[in-house]
Structure formats: structure tokens, C-alpha cells
Amino acid sequence: xxxxVSPDIFPPRGHEAKRVSIVDAAAGVFCREGFAGANxxxxxxxxxxxxxxxxxxxxxxxxxxxxxVRDLTERCNAGIFATIATFPDQPKDLExxxxxxxxxxxxxxxxxxxxxxxxxxxxxxxxxxxxLFAEWxxxxxxxxxxxxAARFARLAxxxxxxxxxxxxxxxQFLGLANAELQTTFMLGGTPSEEEVVxxxxxxVRTFLRAFGKRRSVALVEKQSALAGA
Amino acid sequence: xxxxVSPDIFPPRGHEAKRVSIVDAAAGVFCREGFAGANxxxxxxxxxxxxxxxxxxxxxxxxxxxxxVRDLTERCNAGIFATIATFPDQPKDLExxxxxxxxxxxxxxxxxxxxxxxxxxxxxxxxxxxxLFAEWxxxxxxxxxxxxAARFARLAxxxxxxxxxxxxxxxQFLGLANAELQTTFMLGGTPSEEEVVxxxxxxVRTFLRAFGKRRSVALVEKQSALAGA
DNA sequence: AGAAATTTAGACACTCTTGTCTAAATCGTC
DNA sequence: GACGATTTAGACAAGAGTGTCTAAATTTCT
Numbered sequence: 183x184x185x186x187v188s189p190d191i192f193p194p195r196g197h198e199a200k201r202v203s204i205v206d207a208a209a210g211v212f213c214r215e216g217f218a219g220a221n222x223x224x225x226x227x228x229x230x231x232x233x234x235x236x237x238x239x240x241x242x243x244x245x246x247x248x249x250x251v252r253d254l255t256e257r258c259n260a261g262i263f264a265t266i267a268t269f270p271d272q273p274k275d276l277e278x279x280x281x282x283x284x285x286x287x288x289x290x291x292x293x294x295x296x297x298x299x300x301x302x303x304x305x306x307x308x309x310x311x312x313x314l315f316a317e318w319x320x321x322x323x324x325x326x327x328x329x330x331a332a333r334f335a336r337l338a339x340x341x342x343x344x345x346x347x348x349x350x351x352x353x354q355f356l357g358l359a360n361a362e363l364q365t366t367f368m369l370g371g372t373p374s375e376e377e378v379v380x381x382x383x384x385x386v387r388t389f390l391r392a393f394g395k396r397r398s399v400a401l402v403e404k405q406s407a408l409a410g411a
Numbered sequence: 412x413x414x415x416v417s418p419d420i421f422p423p424r425g426h427e428a429k430r431v432s433i434v435d436a437a438a439g440v441f442c443r444e445g446f447a448g449a450n451x452x453x454x455x456x457x458x459x460x461x462x463x464x465x466x467x468x469x470x471x472x473x474x475x476x477x478x479x480v481r482d483l484t485e486r487c488n489a490g491i492f493a494t495i496a497t498f499p500d501q502p503k504d505l506e507x508x509x510x511x512x513x514x515x516x517x518x519x520x521x522x523x524x525x526x527x528x529x530x531x532x533x534x535x536x537x538x539x540x541x542x543l544f545a546e547w548x549x550x551x552x553x554x555x556x557x558x559x560a561a562r563f564a565r566l567a568x569x570x571x572x573x574x575x576x577x578x579x580x581x582x583q584f585l586g587l588a589n590a591e592l593q594t595t596f597m598l599g600g601t602p603s604e605e606e607v608v609x610x611x612x613x614x615v616r617t618f619l620r621a622f623g624k625r626r627s628v629a630l631v632e633k634q635s636a637l638a639g640a
Numbered sequence: 641a642g643a644a645a646t647t648t649a650g651a652c653a654c655t656c657t658t659g660t661c662t663a664a665a666t667c668g669t670c
Numbered sequence: 671g672a673c674g675a676t677t678t679a680g681a682c683a684a685g686a687g688t689g690t691c692t693a694a695a696t697t698t699c700t
Contacts, residue, residue, distance in 0.1 A: 196667075197676075216535060219447025222658070232678045237659065301597070305534045306445060308598040315598060323594050350591070350613050357590030357614075361582040365552045368530070369537040369544060384579050385586075392620035425697070426646070450687070461648045466689065 201239050204229045209250045213302045217247055217310070247307075248314060254300040255318045262291045262326050269333040276342055277390055284359035284382035292360070293372055302370065327352055343393045351393060358385030430468050433458045438479045442531045446476055446539070476536075477543060483529040484547045491520045491555050498562040505571055506619055513588035513611035521589070522601055531599065556581055572622045580622060587614030 207229035211220045222243060226233040240246040265286050270279035291297050300318070308315045327349065334355070335348035345351045362381035366373045373381070436458035440449045451472060455462040469475040494515050499508035520526050529547070537544045556578065563584070564577035574580045591610035595602045602610070 200677085214538070216445035216447055218445055221656090233658095234660090234679080235677060238677080241659095243658075302534065304597050305531065305599070309443070319594070319598070347613075350617075353590040353593070354587055354614065354617050357586040357593070358583055361586035362579070364582070364586070365548070368533050369548070370534070384576075385583065388583050388621045391622070392617045429647085451689090452687080462688095463649080463690090464647060467646080470689095472688075 200229070200231055200235060204231060204236055204239055204246075205250055205253050208246050209254060209299050209303075212247060212250055212307075213299050217243075217307050220247075222246075248311075251300070251303060251311075251314055251318070254296050254303070255321060257296050258291065258300050259321050259326070261294070261296065262287075262322070263329070265290050266326065266329050266333065269330070271333065271336060272340070273337075273342065276394065277386055280355075280389070281379075281382050281386045284355070284386055285379055287356070288359065288363070288373075288378045288382065289375070293378065298370070298372065301367075330355070342395065344395055345393055355385075355389055358389050361385055429458070429460055429464060433460060433465055433468055433475075434479055434482050437475050438483060438528050441476060441479055442528050442535075445535050446472075451475075477540075480529070480532060480540075480543055480547070483525050483532070484550060486525050487520065487529050488550050488555070490523070490525065491516075491551070492558070494519050495555065495558050495562065498559070500562065500565060501569070502566075502571065505623065506615055509584075509618070510608075510611050510615045513584070513615055514608055516585070517588065517592070517602075517607045517611065518604070522607065527599070527601065530596075559584070571624065573624055574622055584614075584618055587618050590614055 204225065208220070208225045211225045211228060215221070215224075220243070222236055223233055225246075226236050229236070236246065240249055265283075268286060269283055270276070273279040292301075304315055304318065331348040331352040334343065334345060334351050337343050338345040338348065343351075359382050360367075362384065363373045363377065366377070433454065437449070437454045440454045440457060444450070444453075449472070451465055452462055454475075455465050458465070465475065469478055494512075497515060498512055499505070502508040521530075533544055533547065560577040560581040563572065563574060563580050566572050567574040567577065572580075588611050589596075591613065592602045592606065595606070
């Protein structure tokens with residue numbers, strides 16, 4: 183059934199472009215309206231495509247939804263791993279480097295379009311499609327958390343941090359970095375760059391007060407000088 | 412139009428009971444299915460009531476939805492303030508007391524039925540009903556965060572903690588206490604009591620490593636004994 | 641028991657949406 | 671320019687859900 187030269191890509195090119203634009207538009211509409219409220223006509227309009235084309239490509243509202251989630255999951259995971267690769271393994275300025283990492287994680291994986299959309303779909307439809315989101319869970323949290331934890335473990339091994347449980351530390355790192363953004367996330371808003379930086383700065387400062395080596399020692403010495411009198 | 416003795420309550424009693432049962436059932440259905448997917452027939456069945464009665468009481472799907480959100484907001488806020496009242500102002504064992512507080516906050520305000528439902532509705536329909544959730548925002552986060560922050564400020568003033576910005580500390584306290592529960596929350600699950608306690612314990616320990624006075628001194632002395640050789 | 645209010649079941653009109661089908665139009669390629 | 675594949679517009683059947691209406695049944699209070 184293949185039309186021409188290339189062995190794997192069935193349709194020439196415009197075909198694939200439409201597919202992408204449909205999935206893109208569908209992601210937006212599913213997020214705004216929820217699965218039940220999403221209207222295929224509207225998706226078609228937003229994709230700049232006729233309704234029939236939507237059916238030609240995906241056959242079914244549910245299949246379209248599944249395609250959307252797979253798409254988002256894949257891109258989000260890729261983004262997260264790309265960002266994890268920028269983790270400061272040999273930091274010059276631990277605080278600044280960790281803050282930068284936290285900001286990148288937020289901007290590139292959590293606050294961007296894909297991150298927001300995937301998070302919202304998981305929230306709204308997660309219970310209805312357990313298998314679908316189980317996949318996300320295994321590929322996402324199941325693999326990214328350990329990856330981040332491993333980086334923190336290495337940092338601890340290198341003498342930069344004092345950590346007992348790297349998994350706990352990794353989760354707490356993110357909890358702290360996002361502590362100030364929760365309310366905004368709740369209502370689907372996107373925090374400004376400034377807010378992200380501020381939250382990351384405050385979070386990392388606290389994180390290092392708890393786990394940083396030199397800092398905590400310095401702090402303690404000052405404190406014991408005061409307290410030990 | 413009042414029927415009898417009591418001056419404020421229009422209908423006898425069964426009336427009000429039905430109203431509650433309808434709003435209750437509606438909350439569950441709206442959460443499971445989303446506003447668009449929620450079916451009034453189903454709500455009626457789950458409330459043990461005829462469909463017409465639903466319309467008699469609330470007139471409209473949208474009005475019913477608004478009643479649900481108001482109901483949840485009110486109860487959740489009451490629960491939060493009741494829990495804040497148990498904040499350990501004069502702790503005997505700071506770590507244990509703060510852990511207890513974190514557990515109570517989670518169990519009574521975040522993991523309970525009302526908390527889960529309200530959170531989900533805000534996530535799914537928040538963007539569509541800005542005014543409605545603005546009310547929640549003002550009454551909820553707008554008043555509870557400062558209340559918690561004030562308690563931490565008092566604790567700092569009493570010499571139990573070293574805190575620069577009580578607002579930041581309050582947000583970070585919650586971020587840490589919930590750090591291990593995020594994935595479960597995402598998919599709408601309810602963490603077990605054990606998980607809640609574990610997360611709170613780890614979170615509070617880190618919180619006190621960062622902000623606690625004595626503990627941090629003790630820790631530092633131990634650390635400086637090792638490091639200062 | 642009796643009167644008033646409330647609830648119920650069922651039918652109903654109306655709208656909206658999904659998914660299919662067809663014939664014409666458009667696109668890309670040779 | 672011609673061919674094949676894809677896209678398009680529009681009509682269409684089928685189903686589901688909202689909100690209304692009515693008359694009968696039930697509850698509640700006196």
C-alpha cells in the first residue's frame with residue numbers, strides 16, 4: 183500500500199502534518215473541555231481540517247484521546263530526561279547550580295505546554311483510563327524519580343551533600359522547588375518566570391540548609407557560638 | 412410562604428435531607444465524570460431521588476454544580492481552620508508535634524472526601540468558572556496560608572525555629588509534608604495512613620534540619636566533630 | 641384523619657454529538 | 671497534464687441528555 187520511495191512512511195508528507203495538527207488541537211480541546219465535553223467538530227476547526235479527516239486519521243474519539251496522551255507522555259519524558267542530563271554533577275556554586283536546575287525542570291517540563299496538558303489530562307481522566315496512565319506512571323515517575331535520586335546520591339558521594347535517602351531527598355527537592363507555585367498550578371495558570379525563579383531560589387536555599395554540608399556546618403558553628411554560651 | 416413554626420427553615424425536614432443527599436451525590440458524579448460528562452439521571456439515582464426532584468431543588472445543572480462547589484469550599488475551609496487550631500504553639504517535642512500537625516492536615520483536609528473532591532473540581536473546572544473559584548481562592552489559600560504562617564512566626568518568636576520569611580516557610584512546610592504523596596494525588600488515589608505518616612515524618616525532619624534550632628545545633632556539633640578534625 | 645407540600649414516574653420536545661456515507665474538489669507526484 | 675490518494679462539505683441516522691409538564695402517589699404536619 184506504500185505509495186513511493188520511503189519504506190516506512192506511508193503517506194507523503196502533508197498527511198503526517200495533518201496528523202500532528204489534529205493531535206495538537208485535540209490536546210488543547212481535551213484539556214479545556216474534558217473528554218466528555220470535547221467536541222470533534224471543534225477539534226477539526228482548531229486543527230484547520232474537516233471533521234471527516236479527523237475520523238480518517240484516528241477513527242474514534244477514544245482512539246484520538248489515546249493518541250494525544252501517548253504523544254504528550256512521550257514528549258514530556260524526553261524533555262525530562264534531557265533536563266536531567268543538565269544536572270550539576272560537579273557544581274562550582276552548588277546553590278546557584280541547583281537553582282538553575284530547578285528552574286530548568288520547571289520551565290521545560292512542568293510549566294510548558296506539554297507538561298501542563300499532560301498533568302491536566304492525568305488529573306481529569308486518570309481514573310477512567312488506568313492502563314493508559316499506568317504507562318505514564320512507569321515511564322514517567324517510575325524512571326525519572328530514580329534518575330534524579332541517583333544524581334543526588336552522586337552529589338552526596340562527592341561530598342557536596344549529606345543525604346540519607348536519595349529518593350526522599352529527590353522528592354523533597356521538587357516539593358520545595360515548587361512550593362510557591364501550587365496555587366497557580368491548581369487553577370491551571372502558568373507562573374511567570376520570576377515566580378518560578380523565586381520559588382526555586384527559596385526552595386534550594388531551604389534544601390541546602392537541610393542537606394548542604396558546608397553551609398550547614400557554618401550555620402551550626404554560628405548557632406552554637408550563640409547557643410553554647 | 413413559610414409553612415409553620417420555625418421562622419427560617421422553609422421545608423419540614425425531609426426536604427433538607429434530600430437536598431444534602433443530592434448535593435452529595437452530585438459531588439461524586441461531577442468529580443468522576445466532569446461537568447460535561449455528569450448525567451443528571453445518574454445523580455438522581457445515586458442520591459436515591461427522582462430526576463424531577465433534582466430539578467425542583469436546584470433548577471439547573473449549572474446551579475447544581477455551583478451549589479456543590481460552594482458546599483465543598485465551605486466544609487473544607489471549616490476543616491482547615493479547625494485543624495489549624497491544633498497547631499502546636501507550645502510544643503513539648505517539636506518534631507513529633509509538627510509531624511502530628513502535618514498528618515492531621517493531610518488526613519482531615521487534603522486526603523478526606525471533601526478535600527479530594529474540591530481539589531479535583533478546581534483542577535477540572537477551575538478555568539471555566541473563574542468567579543466561583545476566585546471565591547475559594549480568597550477564602551481558602553488567601554486566608555489559610557497566612558494563618559499557618561502566623562503560627563510558624565509565633566514558633567520562631569518563641570525560639571523554637573529560625574525563620575526569615577514565615578510565608579515561605581509555611582508553604583515549604585506543606586510542600587515537604589506532601590512531597591511523597593504527589594504521584595498518588597495525581598491519579599486521584601488516596602494515600603494510606605502509613606504513607607501519610609511516612610511523608611509527614613520525612614518532611615518534618617527535613618524542615619527541622621533547615622529551620623529547627625536545637626536539632627540543627629546538635630546535628631552541627633556532630634558534623635563539625637567529624638568534619639573539623 | 642385531613643390538608644398542604646413534596647416527591648415520583650413517565651412521556652415529551654428539543655438540542656447536541658457521534659460516526660458513516662457519498663460525490664466533488666484538491667493535492668502531490670510522475 | 672494525468673493519475674491516485676487524500677481531503678472536503680454536506681447530509682444523514684442513531685443515540686444520549688437536558689429540561690418541562692402532568693397526574694398520581696407519598697410524606698409531613700396539625
